[in-house]
Amino acid sequence: MNPNDPKLRAFIDVAPDSDFPIQNLPYGVFSTAGAGRRVGVAIGDFVLDLAEMAKAGLLPDVPAGVFESDALNPFMALGPDVWSATRTRLSALLQADAPRLRDDAALRARALVPMAQATLHLPFEVSAFSDFYSSLQHASNAGMILRGANAALMPNWRHMPIGYNSRASTVVVSGAPVRRPLGQLKIGDAPPVMVPCAKLDFELEMGVVIGQDSSMGDMLDQASAERMIFGFVLLNDWSARDIQAWEYQPLGPFLAKAFATTISPWVVTKEALEPFRAPTPAQEPAPLTYLRQTGLQNYDVHLEVDLQTAAMRAPVTISHSNFRYMYWSSLQQLMHHASTGCAMRVGDLLGSGTISGDDKAERGSLLELSWNGTTPLALGDGETRSFLEDGDRLTFRGWAQGEGYRVGFGEAAGVVLPAHPAPK
Ligand code: MN
Numbered sequence: 001m002n003p004n005d006p007k008l009r010a011f012i013d014v015a016p017d018s019d020f021p022i023q024n025l026p027y028g029v030f031s032t033a034g035a036g037r038r039v040g041v042a043i044g045d046f047v048l049d050l051a052e053m054a055k056a057g058l059l060p061d062v063p064a065g066v067f068e069s070d071a072l073n074p075f076m077a078l079g080p081d082v083w084s085a086t087r088t089r090l091s092a093l094l095q096a097d098a099p100r101l102r103d104d105a106a107l108r109a110r111a112l113v114p115m116a117q118a119t120l121h122l123p124f125e126v127s128a129f130s131d132f133y134s135s136l137q138h139a140s141n142a143g144m145i146l147r148g149a150n151a152a153l154m155p156n157w158r159h160m161p162i163g164y165n166s167r168a169s170t171v172v173v174s175g176a177p178v179r180r181p182l183g184q185l186k187i188g189d190a191p192p193v194m195v196p197c198a199k200l201d202f203e204l205e206m207g208v209v210i211g212q213d214s215s216m217g218d219m220l221d222q223a224s225a226e227r228m229i230f231g232f233v234l235l236n237d238w239s240a241r242d243i244q245a246w247e248y249q250p251l252g253p254f255l256a257k258a259f260a261t262t263i264s265p266w267v268v269t270k271e272a273l274e275p276f277r278a279p280t281p282a283q284e285p286a287p288l289t290y291l292r293q294t295g296l297q298n299y300d301v302h303l304e305v306d307l308q309t310a311a312m313r314a315p316v317t318i319s320h321s322n323f324r325y326m327y328w329s330s331l332q333q334l335m336h337h338a339s340t341g342c343a344m345r346v347g348d349l350l351g352s353g354t355i356s357g358d359d360k361a362e363r364g365s366l367l368e369l370s371w372n373g374t375t376p377l378a379l380g381d382g383e384t385r386s387f388l389e390d391g392d393r394l395t396f397r398g399w400a401q402g403e404g405y406r407v408g409f410g411e412a413a414g415v416v417l418p419a420h421p422a423p424k
Contacts, residue, residue, distance in 0.1 A: 003091035004275050010094045011102040014044035019408020022094050026266035037070035043268055047118045061085040072124040077346045080227045086245050087194035120149040120265035124347050126168040127190035131351035133162045134328035138356040141368040146361055161328035161336045167258040173265050174412045181259040183243035196419035198326040199241035200388040203354040204305055204364030206323050207235035209267050216343035224335045234264040234396045234412035235351050244392040264412040272407050276300045278324040290339055299330035304397045310391030316379055320364045321355045363371040390418040
């Protein structure tokens with residue numbers, strides 16, 4: 001049976017608002033007390049231990065040991081036919097009428113780990129991380145704030161997905177705290193100083209996870225690019241706006257974006273998102289041939305940002321948006337990235353860029369929500385925010401809504417720690 005069939009039910013009870021019904025089966029890396037890291041799949045409130053399932057001989061499409069790994073990279077390297085076969089097999093093992101796992105109490109005890117007992121880790125080794133700037137609403141807002149309405153969009157913006165090479169070394173999994181960076185700032189006419197960032201921000205993004213290599217020198221056509229996309233994660237591109245403002249000319253963002261990027265622990269496969277494909281907004285002018293795409297290349301994934309300050313008892317939602325708003329699709333970003341012959345690698349991560357919508361409540365950064373601090377955001381309990389303060393906890397959530405179930409991403413969360421003392 002098609003693993004995306006909305007009628008499928010697992011033999012495990014899964015709440016209708018759970019992120020992890022049988023139609024999802026996202027991959028992650030987890031550990032438990034006394035046992036090291038291995039690959040698992042989320043199902044309801046459990047993690048299915050794929051190392052145990054493989055040892056039981058139930059995952060024959062995958063060579064021995066691939067799931068006894070601290071990263072998804074060896075599995076991703078096996079390619080899209082194996083990804084698909086494995087997902088189909090896992091779905092068949094978890095279905096309500098499938099006795100093999102359901103009726104084997106000993107195997108169930110070994111292989112189904114309550115999520116509350118699992119520690120979730122960075123799901124894959126990030127080979128390289130590039131970040132884009134592909135939401136028209138975000139690029140227009142940011143441009144208006146920084147350059148004024150007449151020069152909001154740079155002349156290149158509608159011709160290619162604009163991006164920069166960021167840092168893989170500081171991509172962390174949800175839950176890892178983020179320390180406010182120190183940086184060189186230029187304040188007014190005074191000489192530059194090395195002080196804590198005063199304009200710490202988030203960027204609401206999705207990340208596309210590349211699961212196959214491409215060869216240096218080769219461009220990618222649509223068919224080969226599509227087969228390289230393993231899945232997607234939630235992504236927070238923590239940003240230091242004041243550091244960025246002084247450093248970015250003429251080579252673009254550097255340290256303002258390099259200190260931390262948070263991703264969700266679960267990688268939702270491209271295959272699980274197939275039922276939620278959505279059109280890309282009309283692209284005018286038409287892109288050059290190498291960027292043209294057919295079919296529905298965006299995804300209808302609802303996104304939310306919650307903020308809880310140190311003084312708050314419960315978080316408030318400060319933004320909601322949708323992955324389908326992207327002007328340039330993840331596919332176009334990948335085709336563009338490889339277009340000069342840049343080799344892509346298993347484990348490459350491409351950030352979508354901040355995803356903002358038309359509505360004010362759909363702005364995906366504090367830069368936009370507070371209009372660079374000129375209209376501080378009211379949090380509803382007397383507190384306001386222009387930018388993030390120490391102790392603020394941000395939580396991203398995202399899901400595609402099906403009929404009676406949702407394909408969700410879990411969370412990408414992090415709390416802001418105070419900066420280290422500045423050097424004297
Ligand atoms: Mn970004």
